[in-house]
Amino acid sequence: MENDDVIESPRRRGRPRIHASQRVRWRKAQAARRLRLREAAAKKKKVRALFSSQRVEWSTPPELVESVLNRLGISSFCLDPASAGAGGTVPAFRHFTKSDDGLQQEWLGNHIWLNPPYGRRIKEWIRKAIQEWQSGRAKVLVLLVPARTDASWWHELLAVGGQPEFLRGRLRFLDESGQRQDVAPFASVLVWLRPHVGDQIDPRP
Ligand SMILES: C[S@@+](CC[C@H](N)C(=O)[O-])C[C@H]1O[C@@H](n2cnc3c(N)ncnc32)[C@H](O)[C@@H]1O
Numbered sequence: 671m672e673n674d675d676v677i678e679s680p681r682r683r684g685r686p687r688i689h690a691s692q693r694v695r696w697r698k699a700q701a702a703r704r705l706r707l708r709e710a711a712a713k714k715k716k717v718r719a720l721f722s723s724q725r726v727e728w729s730t731p732p733e734l735v736e737s738v739l740n741r742l743g744i745s746s747f748c749l750d751p752a753s754a755g756a757g758g759t760v761p762a763f764r765h766f767t768k769s770d771d772g773l774q775q776e777w778l779g780n781h782i783w784l785n786p787p788y789g790r791r792i793k794e795w796i797r798k799a800i801q802e803w804q805s806g807r808a809k810v811l812v813l814l815v816p817a818r819t820d821a822s823w824w825h826e827l828l829a830v831g832g833q834p835e836f837l838r839g840r841l842r843f844l845d846e847s848g849q850r851q852d853v854a855p856f857a858s859v860l861v862w863l864r865p866h867v868g869d870q871i872d873p874r875p
Contacts, residue, residue: 743850748781749777750782783812811862813861815827815858835859
């Protein structure tokens with residue numbers, strides 16, 4: 671074999687000798703790898719920005735809303751206390767938006783949907799939900815929350831009888847313009863707060 675296309679850089683002494691064509695291929699592969707890494711990092715950064723705690727508009731995917739409504743045998747919730755307004759994906763007779771401040775209102779109704787803002791104030795929303803449910807004003811409360819099983823609010827929710835239903839896979843929420851977002855970087859769970867029947871919580875539906 672001819673040896674004139676074998677290149678050995680002085681910096682590479684000690685490494686196996688490779689042909690020039692192999693080196694070109696290797697360099698191309700390295701460049702492609704660097705590009706993939708840069709793209710993955712940029713995507714991760716974008717997803718983080720989209721799902722940062724400052725961001726509050728994570729509209730529930732309509733198919734999930736529909737499946738919960740179907741299971742409840744209704745076409746609309748009585749109330750959505752944390753809402754972007756009537757144009758969102760959650761049909762409800764009443765919506766409390768940021769300007770109403772759902773945390774300051776009474777939550778009255780047989781079927782209430784809560785997908786709270788996911789920032790640091792989530793704990794206040796969970797406590798408010800528990801309070802409204804225990805008062806009897808809210809009969810059935812369905813919460814959509816991130817599956818943060820180490821959070822104190824999670825344990826508070828379970829301690830009062832919240833029934834978790836872990837969702838398979840990850841959701842793709844909608845942004846304020848109704849556009850489907852990238853897959854959420856966390857798992858989600860529905861937690862059902864149902865009425866009591868005697869000492870027990872009604873397991874239906
Ligand atoms: C995670 S999004 C859920 C939207 C909608 N409920 C859904 O499930 O698609 C939380 C919503 O709560 C609204 N929000 C934030 N602070 C609020 C407040 N104090 N009172 C009522 N709504 C609020 C946000 O504008 C946002 O639309």
